[in-house]
Amino acid sequence: xxxxxxxxxxxxxxxxxxxxxxxxxxxxxxxxxxxxxxxxxxxxxxxxxxxxxxxxxxxxxxxxxxxxxxxxxxxxxxxxxxxxxxxxxxxxxxxxxxxxxxxxxxxxxxxxxxxxxxxxxxxxxxxxxxxxxxxxxxxxxxxxxxxxxxxxxxxxxxxxxxxxxxxxxxxxxxxxxxxxxxxxxxxxxxxxxxxxxxxxxxxxxxxxxxxxxxxxxxxxxxxxxxxxxxxxxxxxxxxxxxxxxxxxxxxxxxxxxxxxxxxxxxxxxxxxxxxxxxxxxxxxxxxxxxxxxxxxxxxxxx
Amino acid sequence: xxxxxxxxxxxxxxxxxxxxxxxxxxxxxxxxxxxxxxxxxxxxxxxxxxxxxxxxxxxxxxxxxxxxxxxxxxxxxxxxxxxxxxxxxxxxxxxxxxxxxxxxxxxxxxxxxxxxxxxxxxxxxxxxxxxxxxxxxxxxxxxxxxxxxxxxxxxxxxxxxxxxxxxxxxxxxxxxxxxxxxxxxxxxxxxxxxxxxxxxxxxxxxxxxxxxxxxxxxxxxxxxxxxxxxxxxxxxxxxxxxxxxxxxxxxxxxxxxxxxxxxxxxxxxxxxxxxxxxxxxxxxxxxxxx
Numbered sequence: 390x391x392x393x394x395x396x397x398x399x400x401x402x403x404x405x406x407x408x409x410x411x412x413x414x415x416x417x418x419x420x421x422x423x424x425x426x427x428x429x430x431x432x433x434x435x436x437x438x439x440x441x442x443x444x445x446x447x448x449x450x451x452x453x454x455x456x457x458x459x460x461x462x463x464x465x466x467x468x469x470x471x472x473x474x475x476x477x478x479x480x481x482x483x484x485x486x487x488x489x490x491x492x493x494x495x496x497x498x499x500x501x502x503x504x505x506x507x508x509x510x511x512x513x514x515x516x517x518x519x520x521x522x523x524x525x526x527x528x529x530x531x532x533x534x535x536x537x538x539x540x541x542x543x544x545x546x547x548x549x550x551x552x553x554x555x556x557x558x559x560x561x562x563x564x565x566x567x568x569x570x571x572x573x574x575x576x577x578x579x580x581x582x583x584x585x586x587x588x589x590x591x592x593x594x595x596x597x598x599x600x601x602x603x604x605x606x607x608x609x610x611x612x613x614x615x616x617x618x619x620x621x622x623x624x625x626x627x628x629x630x631x632x633x634x635x636x637x638x639x640x641x642x643x644x645x646x647x648x649x650x651x652x653x654x655x656x657x658x659x660x661x662x663x664x665x666x667x668x669x670x671x672x673x674x675x676x677x678x679x680x681x682x683x684x685x686x687x688x689x690x691x
Numbered sequence: 692x693x694x695x696x697x698x699x700x701x702x703x704x705x706x707x708x709x710x711x712x713x714x715x716x717x718x719x720x721x722x723x724x725x726x727x728x729x730x731x732x733x734x735x736x737x738x739x740x741x742x743x744x745x746x747x748x749x750x751x752x753x754x755x756x757x758x759x760x761x762x763x764x765x766x767x768x769x770x771x772x773x774x775x776x777x778x779x780x781x782x783x784x785x786x787x788x789x790x791x792x793x794x795x796x797x798x799x800x801x802x803x804x805x806x807x808x809x810x811x812x813x814x815x816x817x818x819x820x821x822x823x824x825x826x827x828x829x830x831x832x833x834x835x836x837x838x839x840x841x842x843x844x845x846x847x848x849x850x851x852x853x854x855x856x857x858x859x860x861x862x863x864x865x866x867x868x869x870x871x872x873x874x875x876x877x878x879x880x881x882x883x884x885x886x887x888x889x890x891x892x893x894x895x896x897x898x899x900x901x902x903x904x905x906x907x908x909x910x911x912x913x914x915x916x917x918x919x920x921x922x923x924x925x926x927x928x929x930x931x932x933x934x935x936x937x938x939x940x941x942x943x944x945x946x947x948x949x950x951x952x953x954x955x956x957x958x959x960x961x962x963x964x965x966x967x968x969x970x971x972x973x974x975x976x977x978x979x980x981x
Contacts, residue, residue, distance in 0.1 A: 657802045
């Protein structure tokens, strides 16, 4: 209940932010944070709750971006283009997932990694040109709709995961994570639940990609398939607290803000710091920032 | 004509794929950890060779004698600092955590390499770099040929070590069944450490050979990790020569794809083979025990 109130308050506060400030840098920072929330929360549903390490999340982000950008610049209304992007990402994931989930553990992870690389290289070969908005779109470019779109997506991703987790299907997903054989023995279809988590996860990854395509003025199509998107999602989920609802949100704020701060001084340097932090979390603090906070509170509650 | 020439080149690069895969297969097979930073370790070995040559003009083949122990030590440090904690978990969690730790290591090594050595592509250019052996209409680059031979000899030496020496047998016993090995009085922890360090040294030497015959940059890590994984999936775990053969097969497959599909799809073809084999026959084409 406290979490729910906190979430609503947070979302409301950010929705009111543009009324208080017209500083574009703050709004841009907001867009990046919200995109990070969607990416991390979507990864978290599959990686954290369902326990399937997906090292190819960038593939779905990229597919969403590619489809949305192409349709939107071709004249399709934005929301329809976004939906199409999400649909393509999910459809692709389910076709692949139905076979990839026959691979357990490590094989699923490296299979998805290989898949994302195939897409990245192929898209780079087929679409080597930079994608830029046309003059008319540039003239009417406004940060506000981008801000609200990404905010809405971030809120939606958190809300959907919050609805799934306590529901029957959410319990099934977590049962599969804990022990696949035991879950099957209790009548919980492992494949069905993993596919469900994959479908929702990749739909949001596709939406995040679509929002990125709507937000960015110019980028190389290959860039949206870059492993960096997977890195971001995994790092944020784990540093924030994997398998929790508020962990990825916390992680996204922390990650993007620290990253922006560091990028002023050393480009790429944030990856060294976050990489080390990430390894420490995996080994010694599996609950991430969320767990660190709980431990601190217990320490002072005494 | 072009096909045969490409096949020769494919075979030559295939030996390095095999060497890269052998190191990964050693750590995967013995420790049951999947170190996705293997390609970054290879990159590190490549830079070591490159800097020894660029700063002090050390002949790259000589410097491999120093690169191998240096990377062996690097492997010891990584094992003690990170992977020994991963080993403590049970098998499922172990693989998952090793993937994650390897992934974090990838980020750190990649970003550090860019930070300290810039993103430029580099390669060792010795005075004898351009040498070729002519065989009728075909050419065989001398350096790549010697890399292939060296890779094979290294695997042979490793094979002898694993099959003939006390420590080699300890590593193999640990790979078979670590609990039984521990009961027989084998120091399992040290066998793990040795296997991991050997795998790292193999990656380092492979990287040195890559910097001699091809080129290195901070971002080659992922590509080489994937190459090693493709080879492992093709050949299964548990046999060094299987890895070598798998490497050659991958090299040949890539060469064919260059001829028939064009250079840009060279990497894609290997990955597609990888996915197909993963789905159809996860235990590997050459059928060794997974």
